[in-house]
């Protein structure tokens with residue numbers, strides 16, 4: 001059995017049927033299949049058949065899917081055009097009208113909107129619970145509960161859901177469990193080891209890793225991926241050949257990048273915790289994180305995501321000053337790339353109402369950081385000069 005770093009480079013190489021070391025880009029919408037109509041029929045109906053028509057599959061996305069499935073320790077995976085395509089297509093493959101889903105109060109904003117606004121129009125009922133309260137998940141189970149959908153660490157406040165508990169709850173009650181594993185990446189957290197059935201990703205973030213593509217992944221059993229693939233044929237969010245190729249290329253350095261990011265983020269979090277201008281640092285790797293012990297149990301590393309809270313009055317103005325003063329950290333949405341980014345959730349989620357923001361723990365002084373792979377001394381120096389201005 002090859003180790004993770006080797007799998008990142010060599011897994012799924014059988015999908016490259018040419019002699020080139022690096023897989024080519026198949027920039028085509030359609031493939032010359034065969035003049036044998038029996039073979040043609042087989043190609044149209046085979047799940048993810050890689051050389052038929054683009055919406056059915058593509059050799060490069062099949063290779064990227066093989067790499068991600070092997071990291072997530074699931075039988076199979078499907079690559080789609082965005083993280084939201086992966087999430088919505090996977091959920092639509094898991095539930096139908098009349099079914100019930102248990103999810104969390106805190107999710108990536110678009111996932112939350114999909115769960116609450118979109119699904120209700122299609123007769124799917126959703127109950128939101130507090131993710132740090134195991135019992136709340138169990139109490140929410142009803143006769144028609146078909147899916148438990150979790151996200152951990154969650155966006156933006158980095159709360160942790162207990163994977164072992166949820167995996168077991170799903171198995172005991174015969175309910176499918178699904179996780180958004182974007183923040184952790186499979187380097188830091190492998191939910192299948194805890195019995196979680198389906199793993200979804202915004203591959204736009206750590207998996208791609210260079211902020212140059214959008215993509216999504218769904219990982220699960222062969223049976224589940226076949227169902228998701230059937231939905232994806234109709235919803236149509238296929239990833240382009242070039243972006244599949246960029247994703248495959250980005251994956252090769254995933255372990256190196258994430259380890260450096262983990263190391264940088266921990267060092268920065270420890271430094272920020274000592275600064276008087278900052279009242280709180282939320283980082284799952286700090287002893288001060290209320291769920292650090294649980295994070296330690298189920299995560300191999302603590303990611304590049306951290307939140308800080310600005311101390312005192314006029315937090316909005318101070319947050320603005322920091323954003324304007326930082327030179328290495330760029331004020332931009334998204335995360336998980338090699339470059340450090342910072343965002344102000346209160347203004348980013350202006351579409352959420354005040355109560356929602358409060359539930360997610362967002363204030364005017366909250367800043368969310370995605371730490372990159374720059375030198376740690378430059379990251380600390382950047383914050384040092386920016387904090388000196390408030």
Ligand SMILES: *Cc1c(COP(=O)(O)O)cnc(C)c1O
Nearest residue numbers: 082083084108182202204214215
């Ligand atoms: C970005 C993100 C998504 C959505 O992914 P897109 O690629 O932007 O569609 C979903 N979940 C989490 C946790 C994310 O960070």
